[in-house]
Amino acid sequence: MTPDPLNRLVAQLAKLPGIGEKTAQRLAFHILRAPGEYAMDLSQAIREVKEKVHLCGRCFSLTDTHLCGFCQDQRRDDRVVCVVESFADLMALERTREFKGRYHVLHGVLSPLDGVGPEQLRIKELLERLGDGRVEEIILATNPDVEGEATALYLTRLLKPAGIRVSRIAQGLPMGGDLEYADQATLAKALSARRDL
Amino acid sequence: MTPDPLNRLVAQLAKLPGIGEKTAQRLAFHILRAPGEYAMDLSQAIREVKEKVHLCGRCFSLTDTHLCGFCQDQRRDDRVVCVVESFADLMALERTREFKGRYHVLHGVLSPLDGVGPEQLRIKELLERLGDGRVEEIILATNPDVEGEATALYLTRLLKPAGIRVSRIAQGLPMGGDLEYADQATLAKALSARRDL
Numbered sequence: 001m002t003p004d005p006l007n008r009l010v011a012q013l014a015k016l017p018g019i020g021e022k023t024a025q026r027l028a029f030h031i032l033r034a035p036g037e038y039a040m041d042l043s044q045a046i047r048e049v050k051e052k053v054h055l056c057g058r059c060f061s062l063t064d065t066h067l068c069g070f071c072q073d074q075r076r077d078d079r080v081v082c083v084v085e086s087f088a089d090l091m092a093l094e095r096t097r098e099f100k101g102r103y104h105v106l107h108g109v110l111s112p113l114d115g116v117g118p119e120q121l122r123i124k125e126l127l128e129r130l131g132d133g134r135v136e137e138i139i140l141a142t143n144p145d146v147e148g149e150a151t152a153l154y155l156t157r158l159l160k161p162a163g164i165r166v167s168r169i170a171q172g173l174p175m176g177g178d179l180e181y182a183d184q185a186t187l188a189k190a191l192s193a194r195r196d197l
Numbered sequence: 198m199t200p201d202p203l204n205r206l207v208a209q210l211a212k213l214p215g216i217g218e219k220t221a222q223r224l225a226f227h228i229l230r231a232p233g234e235y236a237m238d239l240s241q242a243i244r245e246v247k248e249k250v251h252l253c254g255r256c257f258s259l260t261d262t263h264l265c266g267f268c269q270d271q272r273r274d275d276r277v278v279c280v281v282e283s284f285a286d287l288m289a290l291e292r293t294r295e296f297k298g299r300y301h302v303l304h305g306v307l308s309p310l311d312g313v314g315p316e317q318l319r320i321k322e323l324l325e326r327l328g329d330g331r332v333e334e335i336i337l338a339t340n341p342d343v344e345g346e347a348t349a350l351y352l353t354r355l356l357k358p359a360g361i362r363v364s365r366i367a368q369g370l371p372m373g374g375d376l377e378y379a380d381q382a383t384l385a386k387a388l389s390a391r392r393d394l
Contacts, residue, residue: 003261005249009242017227030214039247043240045206049229050236052202064200
């Protein structure tokens with residue numbers, strides 16, 4: 001009995017991650033009640049993100065120009081490349097304002113069970129980037145989970161023979177963390193990777 | 198440094214109720230990664246819901262035709278009209294499959310502090326519907342909260358003199374509820390509205 005366009009919108013919204021049927025309905029009602037220009041702006045923004053945003057030709061981050069802002073920025077250091085799994089991870093690193101080198105986005109991690117091998121990731125393109133000999137260090141910033149560690153290990157074995165310095169982001173207790181509540185693996189890492197003061 | 202179309206989409210999504218900046222980003226990435234047709238379908242669905250869905254000319258529920266399905270359905274009982282605050286409430290009632298009369302959606306409740314008086318609600322239109330004398334009972338199904346109760350009281354005073362039976366949905370303990378955890382107001386209602394067995 002509900003109008004078809006409303007049903008269709010609810011169905012489409014319910015496909016979004018973390019949005020169930022009830023939430024989709026609430027969002028649909030909100031869109032319906034909101035001023036007309038909001039719905040048009042949202043509709044336009046969704047279409048444009050798909051039409052205009054693509055992968056950077058060099059580092060495979062997201063951009064609406066040929067090369068992304070990170071690759072174009074003359075002030076960034078060509079000698080250090082930070083390898084991440086996803087653009088979201090890149091943005092998280094960027095928010096620290098600590099890293100001034102270049103990025104390379106793999107778009108996934110090695111996961112044989114899901115059928116993701118080295119060919120599915122942007123690893124070939126990473127090796128091509130090293131061709132000009134300007135890169136001196138690769139920072140592996142994949143997630144500290146099973147797949148991320150495996151991917152970092154794979155890349156290390158691939159890159160080390162090329163004579164490039166390969167590093168891994170540190171693992172240990174997070175800032176503000178609590179030894180009492182830390183898991184064993186994290187504590188073990190924190191111990192073994194202890195630094196002299 | 199993130200591409201403008203992505204920023205615009207995140208900004209638009211973050212305006213939705215219950216969607217914060219982080220969730221908006223997650224949704225935007227999902228839309229970007231999803232197959233092209235999903236983004237187009239979603240974009241289209243948002244535009245169409247705004248273009249095609251409007252208020253029913255008689256009961257003010259939502260429809261994409263002149264009269265909604267509830268008003269057009271010949272099998273429904275013209276003699277009983279159920280007054281609700283919103284289309285979402287109508288749908289909740291409809292899911293019970295217990296009510297076979299007509300509906301009337303007020304689109305709000307009396308709330309003087311928010312500047313909502315009788316003129317802002319579809320009360321005039323409700324009175325007009327009673328003109329042909331076919332309606333015998335009005336069921337007031339506004340929410341059992343302060344504004345809903347006030348609106349029900351206001352409508353009762355307005356409709357009773359017209360000689361129409363006016364009823365209010367029952368208040369009491371919800372099914373599966375627990376006396377121990379029920380609030381005082383609900384328990385008091387459940388006591389005073391007790392039924393003889």
